Every structure is written in C-alpha cells, then in structure tokens.
Amino acid sequence: xxxxxxxxRDAGAVAVGADEVALALEQAAAKRGVTVEIVRTGSxxxxxxxxxxxxxxxxxxxxxxxxxxxxxxxxxxxxxSNTPHLLRLGATDEIPWLKRQTRLTFARCGVIDPRSLEDYxxxxxxxxxxxxxxxxxxxxxxxxxxxxxxxxxxxxxxxGIKWKTVAQAKxxxxxxxxxxDEGDSGTFADRMIMEGDPFLVIEGMTTAGITVGxxxxxxxxxxxxxxxxxAMNAAIVAAKRGGCLGDRIGGSTxxxxxxxxxxxxxxxxxxxxxxxxxxxxRRGIVRAKPPLPAHHGLFGKPTVINNVLSFAAIPFIxxxxxxxxxxxxxxxxxxxxxxxxxxxxxxxxxxxxxxxVTLGELVDDIGGGTFTGRPVRAVQxxxxxxxxxxxxLFDTPFDYEAFAARDGLIGHGGIVVFxxxxxxxxxxxxxxxxxxxxxxxxCTPCRIGSTRGVETIEKIxxxxxxxENLALVEDLCNTMKFGSLxxxxxxxxxxxxxxxxxxxxxxxxxxxxxxxxx
Amino acid sequence: MTAVYEPWDExxxxxxxxxxxxxxxxxxxxxxxxxxxxxxxxxxxIPMVAQALNLSRAEVHGVFTFYHDFRHKPAGRHxxxxxxxEACQAAGGDALAARAExxxxxxxxxxxxxxxxxxxxxxxxxxxxTAPSAMLDGRLIGRLDEKRLDALVAExxx
Numbered sequence: 013x014x015x016x017x018x019x020x021r022d023a024g025a026v027a028v029g030a031d032e033v034a035l036a037l038e039q040a041a042a043k044r045g046v047t048v049e050i051v052r053t054g055s056x057x058x059x060x061x062x063x064x065x066x067x068x069x070x071x072x073x074x075x076x077x078x079x080x081x082x083x084x085x086x087x088x089x090x091x092x093s094n095t096p097h098l099l100r101l102g103a104t105d106e107i108p109w110l111k112r113q114t115r116l117t118f119a120r121c122g123v124i125d126p127r128s129l130e131d132y133x134x135x136x137x138x139x140x141x142x143x144x145x146x147x148x149x150x151x152x153x154x155x156x157x158x159x160x161x162x163x164x165x166x167x168x169x170x171x172g173i174k175w176k177t178v179a180q181a182k183x184x185x186x187x188x189x190x191x192x193d194e195g196d197s198g199t200f201a202d203r204m205i206m207e208g209d210p211f212l213v214i215e216g217m218t219t220a221g222i223t224v225g226x227x228x229x230x231x232x233x234x235x236x237x238x239x240x241x242x243a244m245n246a247a248i249v250a251a252k253r254g255g256c257l258g259d260r261i262g263g264s265t266x267x268x269x270x271x272x273x274x275x276x277x278x279x280x281x282x283x284x285x286x287x288x289x290x291x292x293x294r295r296g297i298v299r300a301k302p303p304l305p306a307h308h309g310l311f312g313k314p315t316v317i318n319n320v321l322s323f324a325a326i327p328f329i330x331x332x333x334x335x336x337x338x339x340x341x342x343x344x345x346x347x348x349x350x351x352x353x354x355x356x357x358x359x360x361x362x363x364x365x366x367x368x369v370t371l372g373e374l375v376d377d378i379g380g381g382t383f384t385g386r387p388v389r390a391v392q393x394x395x396x397x398x399x400x401x402x403x404x405l406f407d408t409p410f411d412y413e414a415f416a417a418r419d420g421l422i423g424h425g426g427i428v429v430f431x432x433x434x435x436x437x438x439x440x441x442x443x444x445x446x447x448x449x450x451x452x453x454x455c456t457p458c459r460i461g462s463t464r465g466v467e468t469i470e471k472i473x474x475x476x477x478x479x480e481n482l483a484l485v486e487d488l489c490n491t492m493k494f495g496s497l498x499x500x501x502x503x504x505x506x507x508x509x510x511x512x513x514x515x516x517x518x519x520x521x522x523x524x525x526x527x528x529x530x
Numbered sequence: 531m532t533a534v535y536e537p538w539d540e541x542x543x544x545x546x547x548x549x550x551x552x553x554x555x556x557x558x559x560x561x562x563x564x565x566x567x568x569x570x571x572x573x574x575x576i577p578m579v580a581q582a583l584n585l586s587r588a589e590v591h592g593v594f595t596f597y598h599d600f601r602h603k604p605a606g607r608h609x610x611x612x613x614x615x616e617a618c619q620a621a622g623g624d625a626l627a628a629r630a631e632x633x634x635x636x637x638x639x640x641x642x643x644x645x646x647x648x649x650x651x652x653x654x655x656x657x658x659x660t661a662p663s664a665m666l667d668g669r670l671i672g673r674l675d676e677k678r679l680d681a682l683v684a685e686x687x688x
Contacts, residue, residue, distance in 0.1 A: 024657050027672030059659035197615030200656040235599050236655050276558055276597030279653060293557030295596035355620030360659030392616055430620045
C-alpha cells in the first residue's frame with residue numbers, strides 16, 4: 013500500500029510541531045512497511061488546525077488536524093482501514109472556513125510543493141507571465157491599471173500608476189524591489205506566500221521587470237523570517253535552472269534576475285525609502301519625498317517598490333484578465349485582500365476574501381471570537397500603526413476608504429483581537445514605546461514625540477493630572493500625525509487616539525463613589 | 531542546538547569581508563556574514579569593513595549600531611527570544627515575558643551571569659495566529675504557555 017501525505021513546512025506549522033509530526037509519520041509508516049510520500053507544502057492558513065495532515069484520495073484530499081506525534085499511530089490505522097478518526101475534518105476543500113474564501117492570490121498556498129517549479133506550473137503557474145510576454149509593456153500596464161490593484165503593503169497606491177511612472181522614466185538601469193519587511197504584528201501573509209508559493213512572487217516581480225524595463229530585482233526580507241528567505245532562495249535557484257529567471261526568460265528577449273537581501277531587525281525598513289537606504293547598505297533612515305522612488309529609487313535609479321502581496325496578485329490578473337480581478341471588491345477597493353486573523357482568536361489564520369466583508373463578520377463569525385472564551389473588547393487593525401476598534405464599529409466594511417473614514421486603516425490586513433482583560437492604557441503606551449524603539453531618528457515629531465508620549469501616558473496611568481495630560485497626548489498626537497516624515501511617526505497616533513476615543517473609561521478613573529459601591 | 535562560532539581572527543575576517551564586498555550596497559551583507567561566523571561583529575572588524583567598502587569608519591559604525599540584530603559582543607550560549615508585539619500581548623505574552631525574566635533572573639535584553647542564556651525581545655515572528663511565540667536558537671515555538679516556556683527556559687539553561 014502506498015500513500016501520498018501532505019504536511020505543511022510553513023513556519024507557523026513548524027512552530028506547533030509539523031516537523032515532528034512529519035518525522036513520526038515517516039517512521040511509523042516505515043515500521044509498518046507502508047510506503048508513504050510526504051509532501052511538505054505551505055500552510056492552508058487554518059492555524060488552529062495545524063499541524064494539518066492531508067492524504068490524497070481519488071476524491072481529493074482529506075484533512076486531519078490538529079495532529080500531534082501521539083496521534084500518528086491511530087491516524088495511520090484509520091487511513092489503512094478507511095475507518096473514522098476523531099481528528100478527521102473531511103475533504104479539505106469542503107471545510108467551511110476554506111470554502112467561504114475567494115482565494116485568488118493564495119489559490120496554491122498549502123496545495124503545492126513550494127520547492128517544485130513543475131508543481132507550480134502544473135497548478136497554473138507562469139500562465140500570467142506567458143500572457144504578459146505576448147502582450148508587451150503598454151498592454152500589461154493597461155491590465156494592471158484596469159484591475160484596480162492598489163498597494164497591499166498598506167498605503168493603497170494604485171499599482172498600475174506606479175509601474176507606468178517607472179516604465180516612462182528614462183535611465184540606464186531600473187530596479188524592481190519587493191518589500192518583504194513584514195513587521196506589523198498580526199500580519200503573516202507575506203511570510204506564508206513566500207514559504208508556500210514563492211514562484212508566485214518571482215512571477216509577479218518578473219512581470220514588473222519586463223513591463224518597466226528593469227533587469228534586476230531585490231527581495232528585502234526581514235531577518236525574523238529565516239524560513240521565508242530560505243524558501244525564496246531555493247525558488248530563485250529552481251527558477252534560474254528552469255529558464256524562468258536569468259537571460260532570455262522563457263525564450264523571450266527579456267532578461268531578469270533576482271536576489272534576496274536580509275534585513276537586520278529594524279521595523280522602519282518596511283517604509284519604502286528606508287528600505288531602499290538599507291538595501292544600499294546604509295542606516296534605514298527615511299528619505300524625504302519627492303523625489304519618488306519611481307523616479308529616484310534604488311541607487312538613484314527608477315524603481316518599482318511593491319509589497320509581496322501586490323506582486324503576488326499580478327499573475328492572476330494577467331492570466332485571467334483585469335476584469336476577473338476587478339469584479340471582486342467594493343468602491344475603489346478592487347479584488348481580494350488576504351486578511352490575517354491573529355492574537356486572541358479562536359480560528360486564527362489567513363482568510364482571503366473580496367473587499368467589503370465587515371469587521372464583525374471577520375472577528376465573530378469567521379474568527380469565532382476569542383480563544384480564551386471571553387468577550388472581544390478591542391481589535392487592532394493594520395498593525396502597530398493601526399487604530400483600535402471597539403465592538404460599536406464592527407459594521408465597518410473592509411475597504412481602504414471605509415476604514416479611513418473611521419480614523420483607521422486596513423494597512424497590510426492584519427487584525428489582532430483582544431478580550432475584555434485588555435488595558436487600553438497599556439496598549440496606548442506600547443504604541444508610543446514601539447515608535448520610540450523603532451524611530452529612525454530623522455524627524456523630530458517621531459524621535460522626540462514618541463518618548464514624550466510614553467512619559468505622558470505613564471503619568472496618566474499613575475493618575476497624575478489626568479485630564480491635563482490627556483489633552484497633552486492629543487496635542488502631541490496631532491503634531492506627530494501632521495509633522496512626521498513617514499508613516500511610523502505619522503500613524504503612531506492612530507492606535508493612541510483610537511484608544512483614547514473609544515475606550516475613554518480606561519483612562520479616566522471612575523468616580524470614587526462608584527468604586528465604593530462595588 | 532547551540533550555534534558554534536569561530537573565535538575572532540583577523541585573516542578570517544578579511545576573507546569574509548572580501549567574499550561579499552563586491553556586491554552593490556554590501557554593508558549589511560558583510561556585517562551579517564561576520565556575525566554568522568563569529569557570533570558578533572568585533573570592534574576590530576569595523577575599520578576593516580570601512581576600508582574594503584571605501585566608507586568612513588563612522589559610516590560603518592553608524593550602520594552597525596542602527597540595526598537591532600548586530601551584536602558588539604557574543605551572546606550567551608543560547609538565545610531565547612520572546613515576541614513582545616501586540617498579537618502576542620493579546621494572547622498573554624506579557625505574563626510569559628515576566629515569568630521568563632523571573633526564572634532566568636535577568637530582564638529582557640540581557641544575558642545571565644553564567645553566560646548561558648541571552649533573553650531578548652523580538653517584535654513579531656509572523657506566528658500571530660498561534661500566539662504567543664518564541665524562538666530558541668533559531669527554533670520557532672508557537673502556542674507558548676507556562677509549561678512550554680518553563681521547558682524552554684530549562685533547555686536553555688542546560
């Protein structure tokens with residue numbers, strides 16, 4: 013008897029024992045004289061079910077999870093005799109959490125072997141680039157623009173316009189840079205796609221290269237993601253060997269090469285100009301804009317710098333056409349967003365869906381509330397620079413403009429859930445503290461303001477002249493918001509002000525008479 | 531598993547620098563390579579990097595001190611990193627960090643007196659759906675709880 017099993021090698025799965033489970037499966041099978049082939053895939057993104065084990069059957073893959081080493085013998089028994097098992101989840105594709113999604117970018121993640129170019133091709137990989145090669149630069153730009161794709165790193169700038177600017181710039185060299193410095197807490201989509209479908213990122217970047225006339229690209233990956241860097245490097249080697257990178261890509265006249273560079277633990281390097289400084293070998297100090305990177309980017313040359321998810325959306329848009337992508341979404345937010353559910357959440361993971369789903373649906377319905385079982389009190393959307401939302405705003409649809417209208421941002425699509433034990437004063441102080449730790453130091457509002465912010469919130473926590481200090485924090489936030497050079501200093505006020513606005517009761521002590529009544 | 535580093539050696543250092551110096555914007559690449567070999571970036575290497583890259587010593591020193599990853603002295607035999615970012619805070623990370631500090635007798639960012647364990651904060655390992663998370667010498671651990679943390683601390687102290 014021979015079996016084909018799938019176990020994730022995604023860092024999130026490995027962190028909860030996927031390697032041990034894979035090894036146990038191999039050893040137990042060998043002991044029984046059963047031949048198994050264990051394919052190490054990316055993750056399906058259902059992290060509460062990791063380590064997830066899937067088995068190939070004529071009817072498709074059947075999933076089991078979360079599997080521990082101790083479950084392996086009984087799991088193999090159940091597989092051999094085709095009998096029920098407690099951890100059996102049924103057909104993977106029919107799991108409601110997965111079935112409800114619209115996976116355009118993450119279609120292959122968790123399905124294919126991320127080390128295999130053949131597997132990527134067999135699942136529709138490189139169809140987008142093939143079409144791009146036949147279209148030529150102008151037509152590709154039209155497609156990307158018509159798709160309505162906006163920068164998935166958080167700023168939401170239209171990708172087509174960015175590419176067009178670089179395409180029109182005249183220079184001896186141009187660059188494609190992939191921002192894989194995914195530092196926002198609560199986000200892991202970049203990591204997942206790099207580990208689970210790295211050729212997708214390569215294909216997207218290659219497409220950008222042929223469109224704007226760049227022959228070299230860099231992927232800047234944060235050092236906290238060693239698994240992702242390893243996966244990207246392995247995929248680059250395989251793509252070169254397969255003729256998908258290097259000279260004369262796929263027999264065309266285009267050349268494009270890629271290199272991975274690893275960051276060194278600086279959150280601010282996720283800001284595009286700081287990232288470019290870092291790639292050039294300098295301190296990650298933010299550059300004033302203009303000039304835009306599209307005109308004056310890496311090494312002073314015109315540069316397309318996009319987030320991992322932006323590049324990863326490109327192959328679908330080119331393979332299926334702009335309309336197929338733009339048909340999803342709402343308003344000016346077209347297509348799908350890989351949303352990441354994190355923190356104190358029962359069903360945490362990656363949920364890719366069209367824009368427009370509400371925050372409440374995401375947290376309560378899809379996320380299943382908290383894993384502690386306590387009521388959800390606050391959710392931070394968009395990373396450390398994103399606002400805290402109370403339940404009262406759970407009707408906010410996931411859309412760039414809708415979040416902006418409520419003084420928030422969707423950022424890179426991370427949602428961190430907190431239960432009712434959260435102390436919003438501590439969260440507000442942490443926002444300032446994090447900014448102080450990570451500030452590049454170039455502009456005063458961010459460098460000094462963040463430290464003063466920590467001190468002032470500390471005073472509020474200690475009950476010192478609370479109303480005066482609250483007014484001071486609000487004033488300081490305004491200075492930072494409008495006076496900072498980049499989003500680090502400029503957006504740190506979002507979590508602080510939202511905590512003050514929506515969770516005022518945490519900052520202003522209740523009247524003593526009420527306390528006495530308790 | 532403890533990483534094994536070479537003792538600092540100028541000739542070996544020069545070799546490593548030369549190996550990477552030709553790349554465009556090589557400063558971080560070179561510093562990473564030095565730290566990978568020696569476990570830290572010795573002070574003596576800074577002027578060597580500067581010379582090889584045609585930069586001032588101040589520029590290289592500036593880069594070296596800007597990034598949290600680079601060490602000016604070796605870490606303890608084991609490095610335990612605890613995620614201190616929001617997703618892990620939401621899942622009880624604060625209490626676990628305090629527990630690790632108490633167990634090891636050092637605060638975050640420091641090394642135990644016997645040089646066995648360096649305890650460090652890290653801001654997001656991207657394991658936010660299986661929070662809280664930690665990293666022991668490069669190995670990732672998710673769904674951290676008191677029991678798992680105590681086991682990690684014991685392992686690091688061995």
